[in-house]
Amino acid sequence: MKFTEEHEWLEVEDDLVVVGITAHAAEQLGDIVFVELPDEGREVTKDEEVVVIESVKAASDILAPLDGEIVEVNESIVADPGKVNEDPEGDAWFFKMKIEDLSVLDELMDEKAYKAFIS
Amino acid sequence: MADEPTELKTTVLNDLHHAHGAKMVGFAGYEMPVQYKLGVLKEHLHTRAAAGLFDVSHMGQVILRGPDVAKALEALVPVDVVGLAEGRQRYALFTNDAGGIEDDLMIANRGDHLFLVVNAACKHADVARMRAALEPQGITVKMLENRALVALQGPAAEDVLAEHCPDVREMKFMDVATLPIAGAECWISRSGYTGEDGFEISVPNAAAMDLAKSLLGDARVEAIGLGARDSLRLEAGLCLYGQDLDVDTTPVEAGLSWAISKARRTGGARAGGFPGDKIILKQMADGTTQRRVGLRPDGRAPLRAGVVLFDAEEGGSEAGKVTSGGFGPSVEGPVSMGYVPQAQAGEGTTLWAELRGKRVPVRVAKLPFVPAGFKR
Structure with a gap:
């Protein structure tokens, strides 16, 4: 699993990149009550706003971590946003991306580096 | 959150x-505290299901004492203070010459004095206003620094508090009484700001920690932060001063005409005689151009304070704005309050809220969003 400074996690699964938010981010945001996901098939560029999440406190944007195409979104977290608090780094993934070159993930933080980043 | 922590004051319950x-x-x-370990959502639901303890010691507790103090205070509020019976409390508003609201507050008749609870952000201005108006008449205005204030709210509040003080069972909504809890003189009112039954307890600073700890020691009670306090009052249709009420909004626009006592209305025994009386009484007779309403967005996205409303999905004109809003845990959906033109204020009217560049439908809804649990 790789991590961004925007508190997203990325994991490669069947040549796609699965993206979600970290447990640390979910904890900081508090109870999540609303998620709006992008359309499947949307081409996105890095740092483009792709997801809106609202907690009991405030709205936040989730940015595309990489250039690529959104190929699948997790509708179950739209129906039950609380899942993001329950299992942020598992069942409550946000979307799957197809990217050209998976090696760009090597530049991202690993778990140890992310832990140091948030401490 | 922009405040520097070093500049912040603390309440006597800070360590707790x-x-x-x-x-x-x-x-x-x-x-x-904005939230505890439970989190805003569960704290909110727990308060509606059992009981929650809130530290509201930041609010101003003020004692007014002197000759004809009730009559004198009536010059600042559109409320019948003279007719407020001993042992009773009433909701009130400080108004200004334009009819706007300077603060909302509670006034209790505690026999030989009046006891006021005012909002934290307004308390120094409130005291200054009262001193200017009342001291020349020989009335003393004293803000108490030696008492904390906690609220115990929820359907289990009576049973919990009665274990420490059985007499609270006899109290009705908006009653006030002086009762001992563990030897400390507490000033208790049966009121709150969550839409639930409950009590607000003014307790000497020295006894506040023990009282809070013993209430939290009851399995039915959880500590509740400001986050859930906000969602609870919003679902209950109660106004937050500074958001839903301000110096430019009149009580009539705010839907608070019920708080303007009969005695102070046109034709009443002591009609007018409060700041902005002509404007406010005229509005009560002729109506206003805008008023506060409940708003239920169609979707799941919360509409928060500042969101602008329109009368059409595309184009059209502005039709008010949201002043409070968020997710209502008991409603299980987004709830908001805002001000809209009178023509659009009817229940069920559809408006469109501009949210992140899109217009989303929202319906004017009845307040409160959840039924009140007061013990009348």
């Missing part, structure tokens, strides 16, 4: 908040 894992934020100049 930290011990209970609170996330602390700056609020009205105080370091206050």
